[in-house]
Amino acid sequence: MSLRYAFVVLLMLLANASWAQLTIQITQGRDNATPIAVVPFGWNGTGQLSEDVAAIIAADLQRSGLFAPMDRRDMLSLPTQGSEVVYQDWRALKVDYLLIGRMVPFQNGYTAQYELFDVLNQRPLLTGHEQGYRDSLREVAHRIADRVYEQLTGIRGAFNTRLLYVSRLRDASGQYTYRLLMADADGAREQVLRTQREPLMSPSWSPDAQSIAYVSFETGRPAIYIENLRTRQRQQITNFSGLNSSPVWSPDGRRMAMVLSKDGNPEVYVMDLATRELTRITNHFAIDTEPSWTPDGRSLLFTSDRGGRPQIYRATLGSNKVERVSFEGDYNARARMLPDASGMVMVHRAYGNFNIALQLLNRRYFQVLTKTQLDESPSIAPNGAMLIYATLHQGRTILAAVSIDGGTRYLLPSRFGDVREPAWSPFLDRR
Amino acid sequence: MNKNNFRNLIATALAAALLAGCASNKTDDTSGSQAGSDPYGASGYQSGSATAYDQASADAAALASLQRVFYFDFDKSELRPEVQAELDKYVNILRNSNQSIRLEGHADERGTTEYNLALGERRANSVAQYLLVNGVSRDRIEVVSYGEERPAAIGHDDAAHAQNRRVEVILR
Numbered sequence: 001m002s003l004r005y006a007f008v009v010l011l012m013l014l015a016n017a018s019w020a021q022l023t024i025q026i027t028q029g030r031d032n033a034t035p036i037a038v039v040p041f042g043w044n045g046t047g048q049l050s051e052d053v054a055a056i057i058a059a060d061l062q063r064s065g066l067f068a069p070m071d072r073r074d075m076l077s078l079p080t081q082g083s084e085v086v087y088q089d090w091r092a093l094k095v096d097y098l099l100i101g102r103m104v105p106f107q108n109g110y111t112a113q114y115e116l117f118d119v120l121n122q123r124p125l126l127t128g129h130e131q132g133y134r135d136s137l138r139e140v141a142h143r144i145a146d147r148v149y150e151q152l153t154g155i156r157g158a159f160n161t162r163l164l165y166v167s168r169l170r171d172a173s174g175q176y177t178y179r180l181l182m183a184d185a186d187g188a189r190e191q192v193l194r195t196q197r198e199p200l201m202s203p204s205w206s207p208d209a210q211s212i213a214y215v216s217f218e219t220g221r222p223a224i225y226i227e228n229l230r231t232r233q234r235q236q237i238t239n240f241s242g243l244n245s246s247p248v249w250s251p252d253g254r255r256m257a258m259v260l261s262k263d264g265n266p267e268v269y270v271m272d273l274a275t276r277e278l279t280r281i282t283n284h285f286a287i288d289t290e291p292s293w294t295p296d297g298r299s300l301l302f303t304s305d306r307g308g309r310p311q312i313y314r315a316t317l318g319s320n321k322v323e324r325v326s327f328e329g330d331y332n333a334r335a336r337m338l339p340d341a342s343g344m345v346m347v348h349r350a351y352g353n354f355n356i357a358l359q360l361l362n363r364r365y366f367q368v369l370t371k372t373q374l375d376e377s378p379s380i381a382p383n384g385a386m387l388i389y390a391t392l393h394q395g396r397t398i399l400a401a402v403s404i405d406g407g408t409r410y411l412l413p414s415r416f417g418d419v420r421e422p423a424w425s426p427f428l429d430r431r
Numbered sequence: 432m433n434k435n436n437f438r439n440l441i442a443t444a445l446a447a448a449l450l451a452g453c454a455s456n457k458t459d460d461t462s463g464s465q466a467g468s469d470p471y472g473a474s475g476y477q478s479g480s481a482t483a484y485d486q487a488s489a490d491a492a493a494l495a496s497l498q499r500v501f502y503f504d505f506d507k508s509e510l511r512p513e514v515q516a517e518l519d520k521y522v523n524i525l526r527n528s529n530q531s532i533r534l535e536g537h538a539d540e541r542g543t544t545e546y547n548l549a550l551g552e553r554r555a556n557s558v559a560q561y562l563l564v565n566g567v568s569r570d571r572i573e574v575v576s577y578g579e580e581r582p583a584a585i586g587h588d589d590a591a592h593a594q595n596r597r598v599e600v601i602l603r
Contacts, residue, residue, distance in 0.1 A: 199580035
């Protein structure tokens, strides 16, 4: 527990010009989480390190719900080299795995050398190193957490990823300020990308994580914009009358699905980003919206009320085939496919409340994953292990996350304003 | 909103200036700031077509006196029966004038943001459609949906939701 508080305090210290300021509260863990010890990393250089790398790794592992990092204060020794590890000490503390490491000066930055041990079998599992500068030690920590997570679960870690989201603040006169924000997946290092009086909506990531798309009402009407995160160059890519909404990049990054109502009614289109040519995908007098690509880029899920109530449909590109794929209940919307295409998550209404539900596609399996109120905008981590969404909590909209099996939950409350429409980035590291 | 309102004022003033300018050679007494601060009054202009200008001014004043917000049922975009009489007043003014309006559709917070954006547009289109079939010209009406992005009432209860499922008429 103290580790988590240390983490929260650390986040508070780091937040200077922060608008939404997300701080993590774990609300549900697992009974069978694997005990692990993450020993404070050694450091013999001059001055103090800007980040506690081991604490960030431990917090990442804890947030996944699969691991229970032990309290530092209960450790019997603090080894920083393999030769200092006494397995019996860690067996006595009932931890299954042990991660140790040390920070070594390297040019203008640091190298973090780490070693992971299997305590029960008394053998090393993984050694490695990550390099970073003073301002990228959090990335160094997240990359190590990713390696450890993958070594122990077989699933690629997604700790070194980012979140995009929108905050909405209402002042005393009833006027709103909208901000587009980006933070690390753990809520740290929040940056304001845009601030304006007119709404900002539907942020989404390019598959290479270099660019983002969003809808802005800054001209008094909605339009879709693409912005490069490094150069901050921005281009308006649509300006049709009516809705210009729901931009989502295709998995190959060359096309963008979107919703336009230029022909009088909301329809799903795909734009070729090189030629700006539009292909209309849906053709129905109902509302057709919220497109989302299947991982193979060959079809789109979308929400339609063509059957009378909103349900999820799948359109196969290059054909006129449209089939309904959600069947449970009378309101299912904004589906997002799992990275392995085995199923989808969506907003599902039951008993008057809105929750996030998982439906597997080839099996008749359906599970409501969240227990919070007015849940919306699910966005899945690139490894498919967790999803983040917006929920109503104590009178405000905040972000929350749940594991894909519903076993782990945490909240990312903000200090003020409503925080909405999270979009989890793709993997930032190329492999 | 302030900026929008200001822009609306400017647009109205420009339209008025154009109207006045068409009919006569203007003298040198108009300035942008006067036009901006006095969009409906004719005081800043000398116009040979006082009747046309007075009519525009009267139309604007008449529009300003009408009900500006129309409410809808949950997940519905059909006009409530009682609003038709009020919309008929818009029809009577807009059919015979150069005034234009912007219809801003809104939804309550329940359901997804993008579906609600579509729902807000459907609501604004219901109002627009009523005006169109009753003879108002399409170029007098602009439709924009804000979905659930700009709630009028804060709070998360039925009363707040009812206040937020609306179409607002903005005079241009």
